[in-house]
Amino acid sequence: xxxxxxxxxxxxxxxxxxxxxxxxxxxxxxxxxxxxxxxxxxxxxxxxxxxxxxxxxxxxxxxxxxxxxxxxxxxxxxxxxxxxxxxxxxxxxxxxxxxxxxxxxxxxxxxxxxxxxxxxxxxxxxxxxxxxxxxxxxxxxxxxxxxxxxxxxxxxxxxxxxxxxxxxxxxxxxxxxxxxxxxxxxxxxxxxxxxxxxxxxxxxxxxxxxxxxxxxxxxxxxxxxxxxxxxxxxxxxxxxxxxxxxxxxxxxxxxxxxxxxxxxxxxxxxxxxxxxxxxxxxxxxxxxxxxxxxxxxxxxxxxxxxxxxxxxxxxxxxxxxxxxxxxxx
Ligand code: NDP
Numbered sequence: 001x002x003x004x005x006x007x008x009x010x011x012x013x014x015x016x017x018x019x020x021x022x023x024x025x026x027x028x029x030x031x032x033x034x035x036x037x038x039x040x041x042x043x044x045x046x047x048x049x050x051x052x053x054x055x056x057x058x059x060x061x062x063x064x065x066x067x068x069x070x071x072x073x074x075x076x077x078x079x080x081x082x083x084x085x086x087x088x089x090x091x092x093x094x095x096x097x098x099x100x101x102x103x104x105x106x107x108x109x110x111x112x113x114x115x116x117x118x119x120x121x122x123x124x125x126x127x128x129x130x131x132x133x134x135x136x137x138x139x140x141x142x143x144x145x146x147x148x149x150x151x152x153x154x155x156x157x158x159x160x161x162x163x164x165x166x167x168x169x170x171x172x173x174x175x176x177x178x179x180x181x182x183x184x185x186x187x188x189x190x191x192x193x194x195x196x197x198x199x200x201x202x203x204x205x206x207x208x209x210x211x212x213x214x215x216x217x218x219x220x221x222x223x224x225x226x227x228x229x230x231x232x233x234x235x236x237x238x239x240x241x242x243x244x245x246x247x248x249x250x251x252x253x254x255x256x257x258x259x260x261x262x263x264x265x266x267x268x269x270x271x272x273x274x275x276x277x278x279x280x281x282x283x284x285x286x287x288x289x290x291x292x293x294x295x296x297x298x299x300x301x302x303x304x305x306x307x308x309x310x311x312x313x314x315x316x317x318x319x320x321x322x323x324x325x326x327x328x329x
Contacts, residue, residue, distance in 0.1 A: 001026070001064045005328065006102035009049060009062045016052035016060075018308050023063065029098050031106035032077035035086060037070040040100035041118040041128035042307060042314055042323040043161060044247065045119065049094055050311035058096050065325070066093050067129045068100025069121035077109035085115045086217055087124040087283070088216055089132050090272035101307060106324065117287030125324045126299040127286055130161030133271040135282040137220040137242035138169045140267045146239045151217030151236050155179050156227050159249050164298040164321040165290065166220040167193045172289045178206060178216060180227075186320060189200040193294055204230040205248060209220070210257040218242075225249030230265060232258040240265040247317065298322055 006023035009016050028034070038308040048054040048076045049064040057064065069087040073325035078088065091111040093099040098106070115124050144281020148194050153170045158179035169212050170177045180203070181187070187198045202207070214236040218286075221228045222245030231241050232254055243266060258264035298321030302310055314323070 004103035005304070006063045007050075007065070007304075009052075009057050009060065009064055011060045011271050018050045018064065018129065020305055020308075021272055023102060025104060028106045032085070032109040033075045033080045033112055034073045034104060034106045035068065036073045037068045037100055037103055037105050037327045038329075039070065039125035039327060040065040040068045040325040041125040041130075042302070042310060042319070042325060043067070043129045044245070044314055045129075046094065047311045047314040050308055051315065053315060056095055062094065063100075063102045064094040064100070065100030066090060066095065067125065068093070068105050069115070069124040070105070071121070073104070074107075075076075079109055080112060080114070085121055086112045087115060087121065088112045089129045090274065092272070093224050101304070101325065101327075110200045113279055113283045115287075116284050119287050122324060123292065123295060126295050127165065127290065127321050128161070128322060128324075129271055130322060131165035131286060132282055133170060133244055133269060134162045134165035134220065135286050136164060136270045136271055136274060136278065137244055138173065139278070139282060139285065140242045140269055140300075141218045141220075144265060144267060146218045146240060148176065150239065152176040152196075152215070153218040153220070154216045154231060155195075155220045156204065156231065157181075157222035157245060157319050158190055158195065158198070159183050160222060160247065160317070161319075161322045162220070162222040162245060164193060167195050168290055168294045168298070169285075170220070171195065172291065175218070182317065189297075189320065192297060195276040201227065207253065208233055210255040211261065214262075221245065223248040223280055225251050225278070226253060228252055229254035232264055235262065235264045237262045238264070239282065240267050242267045244269040244271075299324055301326055
């Protein structure tokens with residue numbers, strides 16, 4: 001029997017439990033490509049899976065970790081060969097398909113990308129699902145036809161993972177970025193990433209009016225609930241908000257006023273089922289436009305055996321930027 005180290009989530013009386021175990025390679029699921037995982041990352045959803053706070057894991061036992069990067073060990077798919085540096089996000093990893101918190105992972109070729117532009121596996125996971133999703137949000141706003149000359153762009157949950165990468169990408173594209181955060185102490189960090197101004201998220205988090213003063217042309221929202229409703233109510237004529245998260249809540253207590261009176265658009269962004277062409281486009285964009293120094297600035301690294309312990313921090317909104325998980329060889 002060949003085994004590798006993995007974190008495994010099991011169903012137990014009254015909930016779930018995560019622990020570090022030896023996992024039998026024969027129990028990996030089907031897939032075209034087997035990868036020696038060198039890095040994974042901690043996303044909000046991983047926090048939910050590791051703590052069992054929300055039922056994101058839908059198969060037991062599960063190896064959590066909704067993304068991973070590493071080196072191809074074997075492949076039955078013509079697009080990938082042993083030695084290729086690759087990354088994978090979403091597609092059910094860590095939810096319905098064994099995920100990235102392990103020394104080995106097997107995935108369908110459709111989920112994998114060869115790392116573009118000299119990105120290392122560690123940098124790819126500094127980006128991870130959150131950064132990839134931020135790129136999808138920026139691309140959605142651009143597809144809608146929005147550009148920096150239309151007005152400012154707001155980013156909510158700005159000091160978090162999606163938010164930090166969104167701030168950096170929008171600033172790089174020339175936007176005047178307004179970063180909304182609940183952590184005033186992170187204003188300097190956000191300015192270093194490219195934010196032109198920061199606002200207190202409390203301005204946006206309570207019930208507001210159906211329409212307010214027009215403040216921004218575009219937005220990336222990782223928060224949902226009243227925050228998203230207020231974002232829409234304060235979006236300029238013909239502007240758009242890309243909505244991707246629920247850190248404040250899953251609800252959307254809004255009216256149709258911004259849509260029918262100002263032609264505002266709400267653009268939904270999902271990274272899990274993202275089609276392959278768009279995956280490739282987003283990774284190419286990140287490799288080209290995300291400053292590697294800024295990426296390093298927003299990243300901290302934890303060891304494999306620490307990740308269970310830090311899972312609660314991301315749910316409490318205490319992690320800044322991105323958290324890479326180093327997987328031992
Ligand atoms: P993080 O925890 O890194 O970032 C979330 C940020 O939201 C926090 O840092 C905090 O930022 C802010 N926040 C936290 N709690 C609240 C609250 N109660 N009210 C208002 N703001 C709050 O998580 P990620 O960046 O990894 O993910 C962000 C969201 O996006 C999550 O809901 C996640 O599930 C979702 N997501 C969705 C994806 C998709 O495919 N649709 C993919 C990736 C993520 P600050 O301190 O600056 O205010």
